[in-house]
Amino acid sequence: MTTANQAFVLLDRDGVINEDSDAFIKSPDEWLPIDGSLEAIALLNNHGYQVAVITNQSGVARGLFDLAILEKIHAKMHRLVAGHGGKITAVYFCPHGTDSTCNCRKPKPGLLLQCATDHHIKLSETVMIGDSYRDLQAAIAAGAKPVLVKTGKGEKTLAEHPNLNIPIFDSLYDAASHLTRTAP
Template sequence: MKLIVLDRDGVINKDSDQFIKSPDEWEAIPGSLEAIAKLNQAGWRVVVASNQSGVGRGLFGMDMLNAINGRMNEALAQVGGRIDAIFFCPHAADSTCECRKPKPGLLEQIQERFNVDLTGAPMVGDSLRDLQAGMAVGCQPYLVLTGKGHKTQDDPDLPADTRIFPDLAAVVDALLD
């Protein structure tokens, strides 16, 4: 099974320091939805692993998170794409949970749910914590320069084998080439 793990905010959609708190605030990064559709058409399973601390902070509830993800899924469907599963950590940043990236809990849940070893699977993120979570289960880190990516590429802790691309569309083109 070909499986790719994507962060949501900053990879698929534009990020906001004030959080994406409603479907109206969700805006796809140009080319990201079409890139996911290309992966689907090539037989890839596409899974999202996302920290959503806005839930834990009380900025929005689960119903609103579901509505935001619903908007993403509707936009994907319009270009022939789909997300196979969305895994998220709803806990605040100061939580001691195991699911908040950079901890690998979300990736471990993905492995269990899909009965797959993620060693070598692409993990695409715009922040160091995305890449660290993926690396903890053996994923190949891909950094996109959308979202927080420009800042992240200068981080001295960036894993040495990180592949850096301008955006998700460029990652997908490289994977399918």
């Protein structure tokens, strides 16, 4: 458990930390980090931020992979981040399909709210970095500060929503660099 008001940064996974795929990331071999993303997590950690991953994983509901495979994918992510001197404190995922009425599938705020409860996070002071519009919607719905990166679906999100009035960065590393330069 973390202390009250611990500084956290929340990250979407696919398209922010690792390369995204329209065919889904179905195995540890398909999980490939985006250049600089592992270093970005270490940079955040080195400046006092803990990192939690907030991710939709509808491939489970679609039968493309099971929870055991998802655990192996996340184990690889943890291992590679650690190899760069970083740590992901927690991973929250929604295994439900796109037609689900659950509260955990982004753009709904359930995963962010659960993370905030578990770690005593003040979401109004917490950044959520994503590449899709639903990541931004989930952040806003939870009361967090949305940030867009242009990796993954980010360019498409920006093209479809050109008037976003939020911070936008080329990559997770650029966003992390900005956050660590402007941290109080």
